[in-house]
Amino acid sequence: MNDSEYIPKNSESEKGQIILLEQLKYSPTKIILVYESESKISSSTIKDNLNNNILKSIKELEKLNYFTGYSSKQPTERQVLSTRDLFIFELYFNLSTDEALNHYQEIQAQVSEVKGTKLYWTGDVPTLYESREAGKKDISRAELIGLPLTLSALLFIFGSVGAAILPIIVGITTAAITMGIGYFIAGHMPISSHFPNLVTMLGLALGIDYALLMVNRFREELGRNLSIEQAVVKTAGSAGRSIVFSGLAVTVALASMFLIDLSFFRSIAIGGVLVVFFSVLVSNTVLLSLLSIFGKHLDFLSVLHKGYLNSSDESGFWKKVAFFVTRKKPIVLVLATSIFLLVTIIPVFTMKMGIPEPNTLPSDYPSRQGYERYLSVYGDVGNKQIQIVVTLEESLDHLAPAEALYNLTKKIRGVSDILTVSSPFELVGGSTKQESIVNIQNSDNLRRLEELRVVHDRYVVITAVSAYNYNDARIDRVIQDIRNLEFENVEVHVTGSAAVKVDLINRIKERVDAVLYFVFFSTFIILFFAFRSLVLPLKAVLLNFLSIGSSLGLIVLIVQYGIGSELFQMPYTGFIMPAVPIILFCVVFGISMDYEVFLLSRIAEEYKKSGDNTTSTERGLIHTGNIITSAAFVFILIVGVFIFTDIALIKTIGLGLVIAVFLDSTLVRIALVPALMRLLGQANWWMPQRFSSNRKTSLKKDL
Template sequence: MTPTEQDGRQEAGPGLGNELSGPRPGPGLLFRMGHGCARRPWRVIAVWLLVLLAAVGADRAWGGTYKDDFALPGTAAQTGADLLDAHGGPAARGVPAQIVLSTARDGADGQNAQDGLGAHREAIDAARANLATLPEVVSVADPSATSGTMARDGRTGYFTVRFESNPARFEKSYVGLVDEAVAPLRADGIEVEYGGPLGQLARSGGADRASEAIGVATAVLVLLIGFGSVAAAAFPLISAVIGLLAGLAALGLVAAQVSLAAVSPTLAVMMGLGVGLDYSLFLVTRHRRLLRDGADPAGAAGRAVATSGRAVLVAAVTVTVALAGLFASGIGFIGLLGVAAATTVLTGALAALTLTPALLGLAGRRIDRFRVRRPVDEPDGHADMWHRWAAAVGRRPWTALVASVLLLGLLAVPTASMHLGHVDAGAAPAGSTERRAYDLVSDGFGPGANGPLTVVATLDRDGTTAQERTEIAQDLQRVLARTPGVASATLPAPTADGALLVSTVVPAGAPQDRATGDLVHRLADRTLPDTLGPYGATGYLTGLVAAQQAFRDVLADRLPLVVGLVVTVAFLLLLTVFRSPLVALKAGLLNLVSIGASFGVVVAVFQWGWGGSLLGVDEPVPVESYVPMMMFAIVFGLSMDYEVFLLSRIREYWLAGHGDRESVAAGLASTARVITCAALIMTSVFLAFLLAEDPVVKMLALGLGVSVVLDATVVRLLLVPATMHLMGRANWWIPGWLDRLLPRLDPEGAERADPELPRRATEVAEA
């Protein structure tokens, strides 16, 4: 043993010795907090209910709405959009959405289908006038007034409706107003479907609510099986739900000040419910063990918060730090998604550390009332299956290590072919108005019409003659039309003030196709500069597809920076907590391996299409550009939950004076059941969101669910103990100078360690 290790054990030794035979040291802050909450449960519960009511009331009164803001200042796509806003007038201002009309499919019959839309001029004019009067509408262009919005056969066309703000965030009742406005069309036998953000608004949203209900119901079932009693199972659920509701209300107030993405509430629910249940579960498990060892309820609650509660605190901070690392992307949209997730993580941790001990104190020794099976807590005795598992891993660490690495490596193989992009409406649920609109446009105009590109060319109004402007426009159209991957390009038209030339380019492929992304780069990097440069003009490629491509490029460039920052900060935090460079480094590397495996599953299912139809995604789609970065931050943070909890127990046994082999086996046996139960709960919460209508939510749900399963089984139950067995005493080695430099943190309260540790460690070692 190194001098540093001896010093560390000597520091921890008096605390452990006092617990076992001498006077007990003064209670720490977390112990006093947990003990106080347990002694005054009604006061704590009342405070939480008052805070919740106040937060919900404030959210109802002053809370904001959620909307996607993909603005990327400094990019060509954003510059082009800003120029159109400044010079294009109402026809270019606002958020566009399509209302697609057709007489070519269901809804049109007989003579109507043969006549095409031209035979319905009166109904089209009436609908246009009605739409123009709706709130938030800036302009309406009907198929006959706008070039390129009427199919060649005349049977499919679309209104381009521009709104002051994103209609996807309007109240659902707005769809009813649009239905009334287009009623003359439907009455005249025309099929009408809503595309773009208006189609997103028309989604039912019921699947998301069903996902939340299924997640909660599954969590209840796992808690009942894991704890064996209704009362014990109810406490984590009550704590998690109250913490989640408070976090969502706080998030609504944040949304009033900044632009939070539309997926923010869903992400917040997934994270808040999952970690809230896990954190409370850790505390309840330790509390029940202490009760069984003879502690009084208030004292047991205080010691649970002083031990497992410290691990919860470190885990919550680690998750928050990982999510805060998303701001390193330089994109506010991504960073604020991290804020949304971190908000409910922090409120969930706060509820676990205060509300859970209050509920435990209220229950007293009646925590096992209304039993559904024999109550269980931390394992006790070498006959337990987890003790036998820990002993087996210790006997064959190389086998466990090699098998785990091979499995994770095999799952990670598809990651090498990951294609980032944007999932378009072609992946929307079959039968939805958004999907029908997409299909109608694809059939009538080609798939590229669902994601047209806009070319904006700047001109010198004082120095450019009308003849030169015409020459530039004709030359630009000719070059654009001949560019590989372009289906059509309109003749560039000047804006009202003559400052810009504007052309619409329709790609040959769908918006999410890899070829469309290549076309965006080809036009922006070569075609526009080469064509406009000789005229002294500058071209910008803008529009939704161009903005999404710029977004993807920025994310791809910044992903290594985010990964490096999050891993470094997590390494430093674990190094400070556990005072072991090798343990901290191993944790970071193993987390990266498990994240790579979960990425591989996402690529195989969504991009390769392996089983995607079972999840409601009928065709292969690219991986949404921001999903890998979000998954990395969330998964890295969540995996630290289990890492901190497991390593804390191992270190606790080691500080009690036991050898490396005995400490690893005893720590694994003590935490395996609760980690497995917690992982089942979090996985059920995540996978329940596979029922959501949004393919991106499905993508996140699958990736996060798979990552939790792999992390709690392959990594935590095999890789971590195997590597720690192989490293032996090196696990807790630290240079003396580094030990003196680092501040001292104790996540598990080793100074108040469990007095049963020596006996349990010996039993596991003997197994």
Template sequence: MRAVATWCVRHRLLVVAGWLVTLALCTGAARAAGSDYVSSFTLPGTDSARAGELLETAASNASGDTEQIVVESRAAGQITDPAARARVEALLARVAELPRVTRVVSPYAPEGAAQISRDRRVAFATVTFDGGAEELPATLGKRFVETVKSGAGPELKTAVTGQLAEAAGRPAPVGAAFGILAAALVLLLVFGSVTAMLLPVISAVASLGTAMALVELLTHVMNIADNSAELILLVGLGVGIDYALFIVTRHRQGLAAGRDVESSIVDAVRTSGRAVLFAGCIVCISILGMFALGVDFFYGMAVATSIGVALTMIAALTLLPALLGLLGPRVLSRRQRARAAAASTEGAETGSGFWDRWSGWIARRPIVPAVVALGMIVVISLPLLSLRLGSSDQGNHPPQATTRQAYDMLSRGFGPGFNGPFYLTAAVNGPDQRAALDQVAGAVSREAGVARIAPPQFMPAVGGGVALITVYPATAPQDAATTALLDRLRETVIPRAHDGSDLRVHVGGTTAVFADFADVLSAKLPLFLGAIVGLSFLVLLVVFRSLVVPLTAAVMNLLSIGAAFGVLVAVFQWGRLAEVIGVTRAGPIESYMPAMMFAIVFGLSMDYQVFLLTRVHEEWVRTGDNRIAVRRGIAATGRTITAAALIMILVFAAFMLGDDRIIKEFGLGLAVAVFIDAVVIRSALVPAVMQLLGRANWWLPGWLSRVLPRITLEEEVDASQATPPSRTLSASEIR
């Protein structure tokens, strides 16, 4: 790290120019190539996947994306009135002429007779494209939605629902600008200098701009979900500004202690920079751990987010030292530069004021903060016991979205279950299987929770024919009752109905796909969590040469994650204070949220653990006194960690200002996790537990110490100041 920092300082103009050229080239290439984000995933072996495969073997015009155009008469009119009918038929004729549209089923056609509500005020037409929603260009989706909107008039309301319409109407991200502004204000308060405030922001913006451009280019190589861009900004802004904050703070402490600019920068990168490198690697490892889930949906998101974190980390270790070299002593305000000559090294590095008093109080009474902090976390985490995974339906979209309007119109006309039908598919050959299929249709139609079913459709396919039965539940797609109905159909109703026949019926549809998605993730989640926790434990074991420290870190990180999900359940699933952040309807937590949140939160939590323990370990090596080491570590890092946490909280909270429910979940969950982690756990629970454990914190069996490689993050300690405790402690010494 010393060599890298020294080179970047001495060649600062070259480093800054290199970053600017890289940013410009990547951005230009991305603008020229465009982006090809795709939100799709496959779940091979699941019942919904088999249903989709059967449809794909049938006629091509039945296997593509299907959208619904919903129309509703205004005032007292009916959708069958001549004027309304003429307008709807003209609209459907224009839609039929759009590229890649293979079929339009009008509610006025004989086969669409069931597509008109009983009160004749609402109707829908089905539009089938020649490919899946993920294969169709975004421009086609926008053109399709605009065409449908053009059909509205004084006597008619129009809207469209489906995956293509949802992708076309996805709201643009709005949180990044507010997040940067909030972070800049906090940095200004912390540093008291505009120039010092700008450095972390410049470092984060330059690295994230490059990352966003690279990810756009990468979308042409691999499938990356379309909300990955906002996720990169969400995570990258938080960690990028934080990483720069820690290095700038350490450099300012060096200048205040009387060091020259170059040596101060080098020392900052050699100490805090090593912690940044280690913490950034932990975040990337945690996020890339989503590959262990074996679900292709996560691969692109994991790679994209890791690129953002990695580049912000590299910028903090290269671009930031170069910028610090250009600024020189001006990174301090005039008043701070005037006081620098009188500042002592110890006063600058060990902390003073509130954090010194707070760490001293914890050292004297560790049980009180430990009990209070743990009790607070347990209470906040209690809603986690009611966690229900699923997929929020389009009824959670913003009221102005066409998909939300279509959802509400269908609910009024046909019931909420029409927004998420089940598709029963089966390969049917011969009269016996047709008779068995009729029995299945009869049994399903009589099942409680089924509003109605459509007559079976038979489509030719290779080797025979494929039957399709559309089943409309009585409840909304995201309701627990709908998931329970799906389970009953698969486990009891359908098997009993065709018992004795070789007919095999599969249940598909968007609702079934997301239910299978939740089941697949729930089955793989324990292995995923164990892999990330285990790997992080091993890395901390090597770095801090202790069994207790990494075990404590793992437990503390799990506590912060539990608290975050407790708040998510209370707000999004129970609806408590949901309207405050613009959530108008309660629903399940997204099925992929535990995996994504765990990977990100575990990595971010490890950041603060590493920064704190690095300083504590420094003092332990220097003094050999655990009580003093913990106290000085908290006093020296408390203000910086709290400021870094406040920046992250504001950045994450800013992303709740948008309309995307999923991003709101991420923003709230990450903000709560960081607050609990930095304010409650790292400032109170961790130091209290470490004070209670005493020298046992640093225990490592001798045989294990001889096997483990030696890797250090902290500043090298002068031999005259070091004390023997840096060796491995034996069990008898701990007692």
């Protein structure tokens, strides 16, 4: 929780942490060393010798000018394990989290293994370091496994190596350019550790999806005996235009994360917007150039007589599907799919949010192993601590601030579900208020309190232990109860992991409405100008909300409730990470709008020709059903690889995207949208009179 990308700026918890660092001189970074003996040590002499050898190893850290000290946390008699002995030390460094990550290998190099023990490094920094290293491996895994799978799928879809290789080129180019720019940006502002994973995931998926649409349309135009130049122009004017509007819709959805004032969301928004921009740019420039070069030799090295994509075939599978959806059972399909989507949304209303602990990492990670050994002795007391940072009007050697601090401490003890309170008064002793105040004003006691870093001038820190872990929703109420207390002549900031979580979730909740409204109205306007209709964009946006809600509901069932979690190798946490709903909403909204634009563009094109809603909807589905399912299949292959990575956030987002795209490309775009358009009839194309006069001219020009 010390990773600054998740700490809300100007929040109460951040203000408290700043005082701890700047005034009370807390070390910004703490690393925990857990030495585990090979077996139970029976001799106290051997144990002392082992402890001394460990101390000699740790003291090598004094060579580092940013090392500020250590403390020993040896188990009491009650905490000693029966099968082995643990030697636990906390190391303190005058480094920020990011600086500690950069120096982590140097820190490790100073501490050597001690014979007869096994050393585990744990705490925030080791956990983040291992997570980032895992992220690099995940990207390599996606490239080594995901790209060959995707190429195989494209060979099946197109039937030839020439057509299949172009989307791969676009996807790799998009991801590489965005990663390069991201590396430059990282030198000027903080970038999330998840930036590379998400950029790789979206860059490959969007780049390949857009290129797939362009290549398919180019092949279709060549099949109409157009020249290469004419086919390129026609492709740019139809598929290229669809990609531009689709890219705008995706960009709007991803850019909405800028509205949440958190470093994590800003960096993900930057990556997402760049990915979409370059996906659209490369598809409409580099890809069009390659298509003109390949020309009628696009299908060289044919591996199948006929690929899955054959848009001109109107007598096969998609003809039957379109007839069933638009002419045979539209009412049944609208009712059945709507009921399913609405039912699966229900778990969203039971969603709980929490922050992952090291034990959500795979069991073979040393930081998790060390954390579990630490917990086996001390339990999760550290995860139940709440820090109350107090700013007095004067230093404690004055009577009024000493009395104010005593009264404040007494009020905190009275908060429900606070088990213990550690304040300066407990450290100096005193059976009465008067005696406690006299003791705390003793100059020797004040000097000792400053050495312990609980008092400095007029700044004081009090540590309270709650009955609940920071991921237990009940601790939110405890923190709020403390914040609601009325204190006289003092300024109080509640901080610590639990308080950061509360402030993080509150910051997200404060901006959720703004994100939803921004995405809703911006997308509506884009689709309004794309299709010259009020009904089509409104329907598209509302169905997207329905589709995303259903996907998020299924994620809650899997991750929070553990239903099917083993099948997807998902860690059962009992909560959803705060970033997941926002990222899934923004990304899925954009991707879903991709498929909506693909479908509606072709339906609008057919409607311009025939003027008949049912016929145009049917023919639009015939021509795009295969491209939508192909694009979705490729997207699922690329993103699905990330489900089997080691980072909980990336796994959850990967699974959420797979579920969302599967539902959207089948139930929603292939069944619900065309069936609903069939039932709405000519109302789909309704426009106010002042806009409708130029409608046919606009459609002809744009399509």
